[in-house]
Ligand SMILES: O=P(O)(O)OC[C@H]1O[C@H](OP(=O)(O)OP(=O)(O)O)[C@H](O)[C@@H]1O
């Protein structure tokens with residue numbers, strides 16, 4: 001897996017990362033969602049430099065200009081529910097992309113153990129497409145793997161890009177073992193560890209709850 005950690009360079013991204021982690025600022029739910037969306041825009045801009053482009057001619061009011069346009073056929077698939085604001089950030093920049101949605105949630109068998117349940121999938125044909133799989137939190141990596149497995153039953157994408165805001169080192173190492181080598185991971189920041197409940201430390205807490213409100217545990 002090719003890992004592109006955007007926090008390696010200092011940029012405005014650090015401002016947004018700091019705000020989503022800050023326990024007082026993140027209480028503003030609207031700001032939290034908007035910051036995740038803004039990070040989605042930044043990740044998409046960086047990822048777009050790896051896309052294919054074809055030439056086109058654009059007519060301006062005063063002449064002609066040789067321009068380029070993205071030639072990848074893109075499907076953005078986001079994992080419900082925390083993926084929704086990230087999804088919005090991605091499609092803010094990829095105007096014509098198809099959008100798929102998949103649900104994945106942690107179903108707890110005990111205080112510390114859980115399984116990932118995938119129950120809902122609405123997807124386009126993925127054959128030969130550029131698949132962007134979006135989830136703001138990459139903790140154990142199990143949600144991404146379960147959704148990747150469900151999606152690759154629908155078709156065989158030409159390339160796969162995973163977009164995430166904060167990841168944990170053990171979850172990334174897990175995906176490195178399980179996903180095809182040519183998969184790209186575009187990630188805002190990487191934290192060192194997980195706690196016994198599978199939360200990223202220091203992370204930011206529960207992204208789905210912060211964006212949309214605390215859900216009842218199953
Ligand atoms: O890498 P993992 O260990 O699989 O954890 C990451 C997943 O956990 C969260 O989802 P959650 O189950 O909390 O659902 P939610 O989006 O509805 O809050 C998060 O949004 C990821 O999908």
Ligand SMILES: O=c1cc[nH]c(=O)[nH]1
Pocket residue numbers: 082137139198199200201203204205206207208
């Ligand atoms: O730290 C974590 C782990 C999973 N899901 C979250 O929202 N946060």
Ligand SMILES: [Mg+2]
Pocket residue numbers: 082206207208209
């Ligand atoms: Mg959650």
